[in-house]
Amino acid sequence: MSDDFSFSSLTPDLILDAIESLSIYPQSGLIALNSYENRVYQFVCDDNKRYVVKFYRPQRWTDQQIVEEHIFAQQLAEAEVPMVAPLIINQQSLHHHQGYRFTLYPSVGGRAFENDNLDHLEWMGRFIGRIHQVGHQQAFTHRPSISTKEYLLDAQKVILECPMLPSGIELPFKTIVQQLVERCCQAYQVADYTQLRLHGDCHAGNILWRDGPFFVDLDDSRMGPAIQDIWMMLSGERNQQLLQLETMIEGYEEFSSFDPRELKLIEPLRAMRMVHYMGWIAKRWADPAFQHSFSWFAEQRYWEQQILAFKEQLAALEEEPLRLMSGL
Template sequence: MSEFSFANLTPDFILDAIESVGIYPESGLLALNSYENRVYQFKADDNFRYVAKFYRPYRWSDEQILEEHQFAFSLQEAEVPMVAPIKRGGDSLFHYQGYRFALFPSVGGRQFEMDNLDQLEILGRYIGRMHRVAGTQQFKHRPTINCQDYLYNAKDALLKSQLLPMHLETPFVTILEHLIEKTEQEYQQVEQIRLHGDCHAGNILWSGEHLMLVDLDDCRQGPLIQDLWMMLNGDRQEQLVQLDTLLSGYEEFNTFEQRQLNLIEPLRAMRMVHYMGWIATRWQDPAFPRNFSWFATDKYWEQQILALKEQFATLHEPALRLIP
């Protein structure tokens, strides 16, 4: 299937689409930082601020998007602070001339501080509550976190893209294949639940004393540690302190099994490879060469060879362990 273009999303088209569901913007459209979709903030004549999210066609089916929305609604009902889409006439997914979009309330706040232990403990509580709701049922249409998609498909996309410099192809592919083999060995099967899926600092807002989770665009089935490990940074001792803080909040609402810790580094490796494959897959979208120009430079691929080697070595080290 050919790559879809967002070129027709002109300001007039966007305004017409929003007005088709009975909301009438009175301010200009402020484009927000999103590459996979197109997202715009605006103020309407009802004096509320909204965010309109236009989905990338062919990426998700209607059923998958609606499952994302229903997950957000169920979290809100359980008093988990998740930004959920707005319903109009009972619908949360709207169609306009071949495009699909959703509307969300605009929420303010500053980015989550990963080195703030008080905020980490609060986040742990909210993720624990989220997973308690998430574990009550399974996604029927959303994908899983698996080696085929995150490693092998990503590798194929990289090699087909022809963005990898020819003189670096052999060392890059050699370490990539070693990393994939080791990651697949270490990615043990554990219980999979519904996840946020992309729970990093950029998808968490802090306003006053309140925390807000946003963006379920990558929600899927997977091991619960996926929603925790991206909060860990620094050396091993720093990560242990952060992990202990997160879990002290998490375990107030949900149980945590130590064997989940074995998946942190395999999941990190999967995210590294998947990220490269994602950019390669989207390279025909003009927004990607414009915003990821470094992806086509020798320096970037030299750095990735080193990063993959370091991650391969980390996969051979003992997993993080908390003292009971």
């Protein structure tokens, strides 16, 4: 496995050599697709079919963890869930070339998902229910679970050691982060909830719409509570979120039962995502692609805005959780 997590040695020639090592010969240029954690490119093959090749960031997942992701995607596709699954080539889905791990996928087009469209959200509820129906069938052995250690404690350490943290606001920033992490650790209790294999990062950017939803990118798939794949679909004011939630759960329950106690995990999970996101950027800052795409991370204004955002989220943790109008 390469020690260079920044992909600086992943040249166009190396990419083409890797693809051609599978007897697949691109006839077009490589079009870079939107991905920060990995490197993803679309191309047309000599059979006039479009493919996507994904190079995994070194040092993030083990081979066993990546293969578990692929198996889950294939199980979903076999269950007729619209999931883009990796291609099996030479009896393998994960391939190696000069220190990099990579996978090929069929290229799937579609338009953006409308998360304010109730009809779309009902479809989403049904398909997330179907994903979880498959997810319940077995547990991951190698991939992790959503935990406060990774999403809060480890991320907090990375953030507070980040050289971009402005010295002038260091004390108030550290104080609010500590308060949010402590309160969230108290609020996120999963011992009484069923853990299952999740999509893990189920937001509008990972959904294509083609006469219905088409799911992509299980890169963050892991064990966790079902609500993790639902809450990121919610948007707007509280009343709007209640209607969206009711619509999704109605579709969800056609295929999987939903434990309404999990609704109290929405705000803790939101807080965990906020802290983890900051920690993710700080951890990857040595990658030039991150410095280019997230240049605002080095600006004091961003860190000041995060103090306000964390204060608002701390207040949200004290509010009454969303409740289903149907009384589930």
